[in-house]
Amino acid sequence: MTAARALNMGRTTAYELARSGEFPCTVTRYGDSYRIPTAQILRLLDVPLPVELPDTTTESQ
Structure with missing residues (x-):
């Protein structure tokens, strides 16, 4: 419903x-419920996806 x-x-x-x-995004069915990836809805609505930044922390030995 979201x-x-x-x-x-x-x-x-x-x-x-x-x-x-015919739903405009990929729909996956789990039993009696349907699931739609949030990222696909955001793309369809032209909402920029958050970018995961690489981990820049390194352990010094």
């Missing part, structure tokens, strides 16, 4: 699209 709200669609429409394989 993804549906983010895409401004109702519950029925979101579930119908998920069942038919």
Whole structure:
């Protein structure tokens, strides 16, 4: 439902699209529930993804 709200669609429409394989993002089904990767929703909405910076700490020996 979070993804549906983010895409401004109702519950029925979101579930119908998920069942038919027409949801605008990858949908993974776990039992009776559906999961959509947050990163895909953010990309679809043109929200910049946070960049993970490399770990610059090193241990001196």
